[in-house]
Amino acid sequence: MTATRRGRPPAGPERWNALVQAAYECLAEGGFERLRMRDVATRVGIDHSSIHHHFPTKQDLVVAVVDHTTRQFWATTPPDGGPVERLRHHLATLRQKISDEPELHIVLRELDLRARRDPELREIIAGRKEGWRNSLRTLLTDAAAAGALAPGVDPATGAELVIATVKGASLAAEHAGDVLELLDHLLIRA
Numbered sequence: 001m002t003a004t005r006r007g008r009p010p011a012g013p014e015r016w017n018a019l020v021q022a023a024y025e026c027l028a029e030g031g032f033e034r035l036r037m038r039d040v041a042t043r044v045g046i047d048h049s050s051i052h053h054h055f056p057t058k059q060d061l062v063v064a065v066v067d068h069t070t071r072q073f074w075a076t077t078p079p080d081g082g083p084v085e086r087l088r089h090h091l092a093t094l095r096q097k098i099s100d101e102p103e104l105h106i107v108l109r110e111l112d113l114r115a116r117r118d119p120e121l122r123e124i125i126a127g128r129k130e131g132w133r134n135s136l137r138t139l140l141t142d143a144a145a146a147g148a149l150a151p152g153v154d155p156a157t158g159a160e161l162v163i164a165t166v167k168g169a170s171l172a173a174e175h176a177g178d179v180l181e182l183l184d185h186l187l188i189r190a
Contacts, residue, residue: 015044015046016054016064018044019040019041019044019051019054019055019061019064020061020064020065020068022039022040022041022043022044023040023061023062023064023065024065024069024103024107025043025103026040026043027065027106027110027111028104028106031110032110032114035062037051037052037055037058037061040061059120059121062111062121063121063124065107065111066111066121066124066125066128067128069107069108072097072104073094073097076089076090076093076094076097077090077093077135082146083140083142083143083145083148084143084148084188087143087184087187087188088184088188090139091162091180091184092180094166094180095176095177095180098166098169098176099173099176099177102170102173105170105171105173108167108170109170109171111125112125112167129163133160133163136155136158136159136162136163137155137156140153140155140159140187141155143155143187143188148188148189149188149189150188150189151189153187158187161183161187162183162187165179165180165183166180
């Protein structure tokens with residue numbers, strides 16, 4: 001049974017944020033099988049019919065969770081510094097997030113799996129992921145121009161390798177540190 005929040009339920013933008021957080025928690029705890037509008041409303045302390053004032057459909061709520069989840073990664077690459085330092089900082093931050101925030105990666109994997117069967121969600125997630133992909137490509141292109149990328153590493157393929165490695169490492173958080181450290185050594189010229 002889901003927990004009900006005590007006290008007065010939030011209103012306005014706070015309620016919207018509380019509903020997104022509650023949906024995020026439901027996904028982290030039990031995947032899409034546990035994501036029910038009624039349970040999300042109960043966690044926030046509102047009647048289940050009220051949730052539809054903020055999210056007319058469950059898909060609208062899921063899109064808000066996608067945005068909330070992907071927003072957690074916006075500041076993982078520092079804007080300043082050389083490409084190698086920025087790439088290393090990005091990988092270190094991802095490694096730390098996998099370790100410190102396992103629920104974040106559980107939700108991301110749930111969304112990825114659901115997107116394989118849901119074309120609308122697949123398109124939404126692909127759009128969010130494209131920003132990360134472009135950022136990585138630019139970072140790796142800059143590293144290659146500086147002569148810091150390992151020989152034979154194509155920046156576009158390197159970006160896909162980072163994405164695939166992070167996704168895989170998040171499924172085995174206990175190995176994420178070693179895996180992402182190895183990725184660092186494979187991509188960056190010593």
